[in-house]
Amino acid sequence: MDRRGRLHRVFRVLLVCWLTVGPAPALVRHPLPVLWMMPVSSGSGRQNQTAGVAAAVRLALQDLKEQAAPLGDYEIQLQTLDLQCDPAEALKALFDAMWAGPRYLLVLGGVCPGVTALIGRSLPALSLVQVSFAASSPGLSNRRWYGNLFSTVPSDRALNRAAVKLLQGHKWSRVGLVTQNGPRLSEMKRDLIRQLLKADVQLVASETLSEDVCSSLRTMKDRDVRIIIGQFEEDSLSEVFCCAYRLNLFGPRYQWIVTGGGASGWRLGRQPSACRADVLLAAADGSIRLQSRQLSGAGTPGVSGRTPQQYRDAYLRALGREGSEVSALHSFVYDAVWVAGRALSHTMEAAKLREKFSAQRNRSLSGDDVHRRLLDAVRGTQFIGVTGPVSFRNGERMSSIDLIQFQGSSGVLVGEFSTTTLQLRLMNQLLKFKGPGPPRDQSPVHVQRRQVSLRLYGIVSSAAAVTIFITLVVLSLVIIHRKRCREPQDLLLLLGLLLTSSSVLVSGLDGASLPGDTLEILCSACLWTLSVGHTAVFAGLLTRTLRVYSLCSIQRTRPLRAGWLLLWFLLLDVLVLTSWQILDPLRRVVLQHRTERDDADEDVIVQPFSEHCSSTNMELWVTSILGYKTPLMGLVCFLAWSVRSAVGGKLPAFSVAAATVFSVAAAAASLLTSHRPALQFCVSSVLVLCCNLLVLAILFGPKSLSACWNNGKDEAAEEQEEQEEQEEQEEQQQEELSRLNQQLKSVTAELDVEIETITMQLCDTPESDMLQSVTGEKHDQPPNQPSNQPPNHPTNHPTNQPNLTKAAVQTWSSPAASIRSVSWTFEAQVCADNRKCWRETSSPDDINSPEHVQRRLSVQLPILHHAYLPVIGGVPSSSSSLFGSQEAFVRRYDDFLCDQTAMPHSC
Numbered sequence: 001m002d003r004r005g006r007l008h009r010v011f012r013v014l015l016v017c018w019l020t021v022g023p024a025p026a027l028v029r030h031p032l033p034v035l036w037m038m039p040v041s042s043g044s045g046r047q048n049q050t051a052g053v054a055a056a057v058r059l060a061l062q063d064l065k066e067q068a069a070p071l072g073d074y075e076i077q078l079q080t081l082d083l084q085c086d087p088a089e090a091l092k093a094l095f096d097a098m099w100a101g102p103r104y105l106l107v108l109g110g111v112c113p114g115v116t117a118l119i120g121r122s123l124p125a126l127s128l129v130q131v132s133f134a135a136s137s138p139g140l141s142n143r144r145w146y147g148n149l150f151s152t153v154p155s156d157r158a159l160n161r162a163a164v165k166l167l168q169g170h171k172w173s174r175v176g177l178v179t180q181n182g183p184r185l186s187e188m189k190r191d192l193i194r195q196l197l198k199a200d201v202q203l204v205a206s207e208t209l210s211e212d213v214c215s216s217l218r219t220m221k222d223r224d225v226r227i228i229i230g231q232f233e234e235d236s237l238s239e240v241f242c243c244a245y246r247l248n249l250f251g252p253r254y255q256w257i258v259t260g261g262g263a264s265g266w267r268l269g270r271q272p273s274a275c276r277a278d279v280l281l282a283a284a285d286g287s288i289r290l291q292s293r294q295l296s297g298a299g300t301p302g303v304s305g306r307t308p309q310q311y312r313d314a315y316l317r318a319l320g321r322e323g324s325e326v327s328a329l330h331s332f333v334y335d336a337v338w339v340a341g342r343a344l345s346h347t348m349e350a351a352k353l354r355e356k357f358s359a360q361r362n363r364s365l366s367g368d369d370v371h372r373r374l375l376d377a378v379r380g381t382q383f384i385g386v387t388g389p390v391s392f393r394n395g396e397r398m399s400s401i402d403l404i405q406f407q408g409s410s411g412v413l414v415g416e417f418s419t420t421t422l423q424l425r426l427m428n429q430l431l432k433f434k435g436p437g438p439p440r441d442q443s444p445v446h447v448q449r450r451q452v453s454l455r456l457y458g459i460v461s462s463a464a465a466v467t468i469f470i471t472l473v474v475l476s477l478v479i480i481h482r483k484r485c486r487e488p489q490d491l492l493l494l495l496g497l498l499l500t501s502s503s504v505l506v507s508g509l510d511g512a513s514l515p516g517d518t519l520e521i522l523c524s525a526c527l528w529t530l531s532v533g534h535t536a537v538f539a540g541l542l543t544r545t546l547r548v549y550s551l552c553s554i555q556r557t558r559p560l561r562a563g564w565l566l567l568w569f570l571l572l573d574v575l576v577l578t579s580w581q582i583l584d585p586l587r588r589v590v591l592q593h594r595t596e597r598d599d600a601d602e603d604v605i606v607q608p609f610s611e612h613c614s615s616t617n618m619e620l621w622v623t624s625i626l627g628y629k630t631p632l633m634g635l636v637c638f639l640a641w642s643v644r645s646a647v648g649g650k651l652p653a654f655s656v657a658a659a660t661v662f663s664v665a666a667a668a669a670s671l672l673t674s675h676r677p678a679l680q681f682c683v684s685s686v687l688v689l690c691c692n693l694l695v696l697a698i699l700f701g702p703k704s705l706s707a708c709w710n711n712g713k714d715e716a717a718e719e720q721e722e723q724e725e726q727e728e729q730e731e732q733q734q735e736e737l738s739r740l741n742q743q744l745k746s747v748t749a750e751l752d753v754e755i756e757t758i759t760m761q762l763c764d765t766p767e768s769d770m771l772q773s774v775t776g777e778k779h780d781q782p783p784n785q786p787s788n789q790p791p792n793h794p795t796n797h798p799t800n801q802p803n804l805t806k807a808a809v810q811t812w813s814s815p816a817a818s819i820r821s822v823s824w825t826f827e828a829q830v831c832a833d834n835r836k837c838w839r840e841t842s843s844p845d846d847i848n849s850p851e852h853v854q855r856r857l858s859v860q861l862p863i864l865h866h867a868y869l870p871v872i873g874g875v876p877s878s879s880s881s882l883f884g885s886q887e888a889f890v891r892r893y894d895d896f897l898c899d900q901t902a903m904p905h906s907c
Contacts (some may be wrong), residue, residue, distance in 0.1 A: 029065075029075040032344045035094070037087050037119075052327030053133075055318040059311070060337035063304040074345045076337070078108065085112035090310035092118060092669040098126065105347070105374055106131065106340055113137050113184045116149070123148035127371040129378055131340050133332040136190035136292075139185050143395050144199035150378050150392055152339060154292045154399045154419055156184070159259045160192040162227060162290050162401040162417035164199050164258065165424040174441040176205040176225035178216055178240070180232035185260050192259075209236060214243040214306045221247050227441045231260035237284075245283035252435030253603070284406050286434050288414070293400045294331045303338060303383040311386045334386035343377040350377075365499055393420075407432055443605040446598065450610040450679045457508040460685045464504040467689050471497045474700045492566070493540025493699070496607075497692045499533025504685045508613050510677065523586040523613030528577055530688075531625060534663065535573045536633050537695070539566040541656050545639040546701070547746040548649040572628050580621045589614040593675050610677045633660055655698045662691030716827045775905040 015731060027814060038053070061076060081097055083090035090112075098104065107123070110116040110132040123130055124147060137150040138160070167175065175196070179189045189206075196203050205223050207216035217240070220228055228249070230240060242251050275283075295308040306314070308331075315330055327333070350373055382391045391398045398421070403415035403426070415426040433439065475494045508524040510519065543566065591610050598604035615621065639657035643649030666687040667864070673680040 029163060030348065031077045032106075032341075032348070033077050033079060033104050034340060034344075035081050035097055035104050035107045035113075037081045037083050037090070037094075037107060037115070039083050039111060051322065051324035052319065052330060053333050055324060056315060056327070056330040056333040057337055059318060060304075060334045061342075064338070064341045066305075068738070069100070070349045071341065071345045074341070074348060076341055082589055083112065085115060087114050087118040090115040091118060091122070094122075094126075099567075102752050105370060106130065106344060108336060108340055109117070109133065109748070110135055116140065117146075120149040122144040127368065127373070129343075129374050131336050131343075131378065133329050133336040137187050139187045141394070141396060142357065146395065148375060150339070150395055151204045152336045152387070152397055153329070154401065155396050156188040156260075157195075157833045158399070158401055158417070158419045159290050159292075160188065160195050160398070160614065161419070161422065162403070162424065163192065163257055163259050164195050164201065165422075166288070166290075166415075167196075167201055167227070168199060169424055169426065170438045172227045172255075172438075174202045174204055174222045174225070175199070175227040175229055176207070176223070177203060178209060178228060178230045178232070179221070180236055180260070182233075185233075186229050186400070189259060192229070192231070194890060195676055209240070213389050214247060215241050217243050217247050217249055221249055225443060226253055226439055227255050227257070230258045232258075233260065238275075241280050241283040241287075244280050245275060250283045252433065253439050254491055255433075255439045255885070256284070258287060258289040269551040281409055285408065286432065287406045288402045289406070289411070290401055290417075291404065293331075293388060293416070295326070296384075298384075298388070300384075302385050303342075320713050331385075331387045334459055335387050335390050338383070338385060339381050339390065342372055342383065343381060346377045347374045348669050389420075391420075405431060424512060429691040441601075442601050445605045445607045446594070446732050448606050448608045450593070450608050450675075450677050451510045452508045452678050456678055456682060460508060460682060460689075461505055463689055464501050464685065465502045467692050470696060471501060471692070474696060478700070490540065490544075490700075492536050493544075493665060493695075496533045496536025496538075497695065498686055499529045499536065501532040501533075501692055503533065504688055507685065508681050519588050519611070520586060523588075524581055526613075527580075527586065531577060532570070532573055533570055535629065535632070537659060538629075538636055539569055541564070541652065541659060541695075542632070542636045543856060544635060545578070545643060545652045545656065547651075548643045548646060548652055549639050569632055571627070573625075576621070576624055576628075580615070582616050584615040584621065585759055588617050591675075610675070612674070612677070633663070636660075655695050658694045658698070659691055662687050662694075666691075829889065887899075 036057075052476070057078070060077075064071065064076065079097065081090075081093050083093060084111070094107075105128070107128050110130060111134045113135075116130075116132060116135045117137070117140065119129060128148065130149050132149065132151040133153055135149060136153045136156045137154060138157045140146050140149060140151070141155055141157055155169040167173070177189065177192065179185055193203060193206070204225050205219050207219055209216055213236075232240065241250075241256075244254075244256070250256075293512065295312060297300075297308070300309055301307050301310075304311070311331070311334065315334075316326070319326060347370060351370065362818065379392060382389070384390070388399055398420045401415070401417040401419065403424075404411040404415055405414045406412075412430055413427070414431040415424060417424045421546040463652040471494055475491070475498075478490055478494065503526050506522050506529065509522055588611055591612055596606045596608065598606050637655050637660055640649075644653040649753070666684050669687065670680055670682040672684060703740065
C-alpha cells in the first residue's frame with residue numbers, strides 16, 4: 001500500500017509539472033516559402049531603406065517563432081526577389097522564381113508603385129496573394145483588378161478623406177492644390193479632386209511643382225487662395241515653405257495642409273540656400289500634416305506580446321547594432337509579416353483538419369483550394385498590431401490617420417481620422433492658429449444691395465409732387481382762361497410735363513420694397529410715362545416754334561399747322577412702346593457690380609448688387625426710340641434757332657434749348673451712373689424736374705402770374721392786352737416792311753432824276769421834233785409850207801400834229817446798272833387828204849386837240865415815280881395836281897411793279 005501511495009504522489013507531481021510548464025516545443029517546424037520582393041540593388045538609398053525594413057522583418061520572424069502552436073509550428077522562409085523598380089524585370093524575376101520552385105503561396109513586400117500595380121493584376125492568374133507594406137496608391141483600391149493585393153499601410157484615399165473632413169470641419173470651401181510630379185502623387189491628386197468635387201469644395205487653382213517652385217505658388221497668391229493643400233515628398237518641403245515665406249503665403253490668413261509626405265513624421269528636410277532655418281520655421285508654423293499612424297498609442301501588448309513602445313525600443317536596438325537608418329515603414333513591415341504568418345498558419349491548419357476529419361481525407365487539397373482558403377484568411381485577418389487594430393475592408397487597411405500640427409520647432413498631434421468610422425476627432429485645446437481663429441478660405445464677401453434710400457426717395461418724390469402741383473395749377477389756369485391759350489397744343493405740352501414728372505415717382509422703387517411682379521409692372525409704367533411725356537413736350541414746343549416762325553416770315557403766309565406731324569410722332573411712340581411691351585417685356589434683372597474692399601476691415605470684400613429693369617434686346621429697343629426722337633429734337637432746335645431774334649421767339653427758343661440740354665444730360669447721366677442706383681435716381685430725377693420747372697417758368701410763368709394777379713379784371717381788359725400783343729407783332733412786321741421800302745426808294749430816286757430830265761426836254765422841244773425823236777420817223781412838211789417859219793406859226797402848233805392815242809413806259813433796272821428805255825407810240829388819225837388834215841384847225845372838243853394830248857402826256861409820264869400805294873410809303877394821289885383819283889392807278893402800278901422789277905409783296 002505504501003508503494004502504491006508513493007507512485008500516486010509521484011504521478012501527481014509530474015502532472016502538476018506538466019500542467020505548469022506545458023508541453024515541450026516541437027523540435028521540427030513546418031516551412032512556409034514566401035517571396036519577398038524588395039529593390040535591393042537599386043542604389044544606396046534603396047539599400048538603406050531595405051536595411052531598415054530588414055531589421056523589422058527579422059524581429060517579426062523572431063516573435064512568430066516564439067509563439068505557441070499552431071502559429072509557432074510554422075516557419076516562414078523568405079526568398080528575396082530583387083525587382084529593381086523595373087516592371088519588366090520584376091515580372092521576369094517572378095516567373096523565374098515560380099518556375100524554379102518551391103511552390104509559393106504568398107508574396108510579401110512591393111515598394112515601387114509601378115511594379116506593384118503590374119504584379120498585382122497578375123496575382124489571380126498565378127494563384128498568389130500579396131501582402132504589401134507600401135502599396136498606398138489610390139489606384140490599387142480597385143478590387144476588380146487588385147483583388148489579391150492587401151497592404152498594411154492605409155491607402156492615400158484615406159489621407160484624402162481626412163483632408164476633406166478637415167476642410168468640412170472648418171467650413172473651408174475654397175482651396176488650392178500644389179502637387180509634385182510622380183506616379184503615386186499624380187493618382188493621389190486625381191482622387192483628391194474627385195473627393196473635393198463630391199464634397200462641394202471649390203478647387204480654385206491646381207499647380208504642379210516645377211523647377212521654379214515660386215511660380216506655382218505665385219498663382220495661388222494671385223487667385224487669393226487661403227487654404228493650400230500640398231502633395232509632395234519630404235525633400236521638397238523646405239523649398240516650398242521658403243517660397244511661401246518670400247511670397248508672404250503664411251501667417252494668420254493662410255493654412256497649409258500637407259498630405260503626401262508618407263509616415264515619416266514632421267520634418268522639413270534639407271535647408272535651401274535661399275532661406276535660413278528661422279525663416280523656414282516661421283513659414284511652416286501652424287501647418288498641418290496628415291500621415292498614417294506609425295505606432296499605436298495604446299499601452300497594452302498586442303498579438304506579439306509586445307507593446308508598441310517595447311517594439312520600438314527593440315527595433316532601435318537592432319538598428320544600432322547594424323548601423324542602419326530608421327525606415328518610415330518599419331512598423332507596417334512588422335505587422336505585414338504577422339498578417340502573412342497568421343494567414344498561412346490558418347490555411348495550413350485548415351488543410352490538416354480537412355485531411356484528418358473530412359470524407360475526402362485521402363485526397364490532397366488542390367492549388368485553387370489552398371489559394372482560396374489563403375485569400376479568405378487574409379481578408380478575415382483581425383488582430384492588434386503595433387500600428388493599432390489590423391483589419392481589411394475591400395482590401396484597404398482600417399487604421400487611423402494622424403493630424404500633426406507644426407508648432408514652434410516640433411509637431412503636435414492635434415487630431416485623428418478613423419478609416420473605420422470615417423470620423424474626424426480634433427483636439428481643439430491643442431490646435432493653435434496664428435489669428436483669433438481658423439483662417440478664412442477667402443476674403444469674406446459681404447453682399448450689399450444698392451438701392452435708393454427712403455430719405456432720398458422722400459426728398460425727390462416731394463420735389464416731383466411739387467412740380468406736378470405747379471403743372472396742374474398752370475393747366476387749370478390755361479383751361480379757365482381759354483383765350484390765353486392761342487393753340488390747343490399748350491395743353492399737350494403741359495400733359496407731357498405731367499407725365500415726365502410722374503415718372504420720377506415710379507423710377508425710385510426697387511425690389512427691396514416691392515415684389516417682383518409689381519416691380520415689372522412699375523418698370524413698364526415708368527417707361528411709358530417718360531417716353532410719351534418727352535414726346536409730348538417736344539411736340540408742344542415744335543408747335544409753338546412753328547407758329548412764331550410763320551408769323552415772322554417776310555412773306556404773308558398762313559401759319560403752319562403741325563397737327564398731323566405731332567399726331568405721327570405720338571403714334572410712332574405708342575407703336576414702338578407697344579411692340580416692346582408685347583415682344584420683349586421688361587423684366588427684373590439683378591446686376592452684380594465690381595467688388596470693393598471694406599473700409600473698416602481690409603480683409604472683407606463687399607459685393608454690391610442692384611436690381612433694374614431690362615429686357616433681352618434692350619439696346620435694340622433703345623436705339624429704335626432714339627431713332628425718331630433725335631430728328632424731332634433736331635427739328636425743334638433748328639426752328640428755335642431761326643426765330644431766336646424775332647419778337648415772341650425768344651421764349652420758345654430758350655425753352656427748346658433748356659429741354660434739349662436737360663434731356664441729353666439726363667440720358668448721359670443715367671448711362672454713366674447705372675452701377676449706382678441711388679446716384680442714378682437722384683441725378684436723372686433732378687435733371688427731369690429742373691427741365692420741367694424751367695419750361696414752365698419760361699413759357700407759362702409770366703402769363704400765370706399775370707392771371708393770378710389780375711384775376712378780377714374783366715374780359716375787356718383781357719382783350720385789350722391781347723390786342724396790345726398783336727400790335728407788338730404788327731410792329732415787328734412793319735419794321736420788316738420798312739426795310740423793303742427803303743430799298744424801293746433807293747431804286748426810284750434814280751428814276752426821278754431821269755424822268756424829270758425827259759420831261760424838261762419834252763417841254764422845250766417842238767411837238768414835231770418830239771414826235772420825230774420819240775417815234776424815230778421823219779414827217780415831211782407840206783409843200784406850200786416854208787421851211788423857215790416861226791415857232792408860233794399855225795402850222796407848227798400842236799393841233800396840226802397827229803393825234804397821240806396810246807403811250808407806254810417801260811423801265812428795266814438791275815443791281816449793276818440801270819437801263820431805261822422810254823418809247824412812245826403815237827397813233828395819228830390820218831385823213832384822206834393829208835394836207836387838209838394838217839391845215840385843219842382842231843376844235844377844243846376834238847380828241848386830238850392840244851389840250852387832250854398834253855393831258856395824256858402829263859398823266860402817263862409821272863406814273864413811274866408818283867403813283868405808289870400809300871401803304872408802302874408812296875405819295876398819295878391827292879398831293880399831285882396831275883392825278884385825278886388814286887384807284888385809277890393802283891392796279892396798273894401793282895402789275896407794273898411785279899412784272900418789271902420782280903420785287904416781293906409785303907407780308
